[in-house]
Amino acid sequence: MANGVYEMMRGLWQTFRSAWTKPVTIQYPEVKRQVSKRYRGRHALKRYANGLEKCIGCSLCAAACPADAIFVEASEQTDENRYSPGERYASTYEINYLRCIFCGLCEDACPTEAIVLEDNYELSFETRESAIYTKDMLLDAVSAPNQPTPRKVKPGSFNRSVPEMKDPVD
Ligand code: SF4
Ligand code: SF4
Numbered sequence: 699m700a701n702g703v704y705e706m707m708r709g710l711w712q713t714f715r716s717a718w719t720k721p722v723t724i725q726y727p728e729v730k731r732q733v734s735k736r737y738r739g740r741h742a743l744k745r746y747a748n749g750l751e752k753c754i755g756c757s758l759c760a761a762a763c764p765a766d767a768i769f770v771e772a773s774e775q776t777d778e779n780r781y782s783p784g785e786r787y788a789s790t791y792e793i794n795y796l797r798c799i800f801c802g803l804c805e806d807a808c809p810t811e812a813i814v815l816e817d818n819y820e821l822s823f824e825t826r827e828s829a830i831y832t833k834d835m836l837l838d839a840v841s842a843p844n845q846p847t848p849r850k851v852k853p854g855s856f857n858r859s860v861p862e863m864k865d866p867v868d
Contacts, residue, residue: 727820738800738815741793743837749844751781751837752812754859755788762807767797777855779848784859791833795821809860 724731733739744752755772771790781787804813823829840846 733817733819737817737819738802740795740816740818740821741804741831741836742814742816742818743788743791743833744812744814745838745840745844746783749840749847749849750783750856751787751847752810753788753791754782754784754810754812755786755791756809756859758807758809759804759813762803764801764803765797765799767794767799768792768804769794775848777851777853780851780856781847782859783856783861786859788833791836793831793836794829795823795831796826796829811863 746752755770757770757772760766760768760770769790769792770788772786773789774785775781775787800815802815805811805815
């Protein structure tokens with residue numbers, strides 16, 4: 699009997715104590731939780747500052763993916779119709795989010811830092827087909843005043859597929 703009363707008082711004390719602490723729940727989706735700097739969420743295909751696509755369709759990300767979640771198809775391009783620097787660009791780029799385990803190996807393998815796992819954790823789908831994200835869904839929007847890709851550029855302006863890059867800092 700005494701033990702039961704003690705346990706009840708302990709439970710009431712916990713309830714009373716919690717009533718004065720800051721709630722851990724947040725009002726999602728109006729309020730979004732801040733994720734850590736190294737969080738691996740939905741991928742994004744990045745662009746250079748000039749608006750050209752960083753992806754050159756080399757498929758190294760697909761080769762590195764342990765879940766076989768990435769499909770890339772590369773095509774030739776010309777200065778009349780340019781998507782990215784270099785000879786080729788990704789004409790098809792797809793990620794199957796039913797397979798992806800968010801390991802980040804694709805990001806590590808990419809020679810141009812084109813594919814990046816960002817902080818977007820809002821991934822939901824109702825069918826198998828809608829779990830496959832296409833290039834249009836993954837590619838960053840072009841920022842003003844840049845023109846969208848493909849675009850016509852001065853002949854010979856872009857002849858290097860992989861830019862010189864610094865070592866990562868963290
Ligand atoms: S995060 Fe990992 S599993 Fe997902 S696409 Fe990249 S390499 Fe594949
Ligand atoms: S995302 Fe990177 S590794 Fe993958 S195809 Fe494009 S350039 Fe190559």
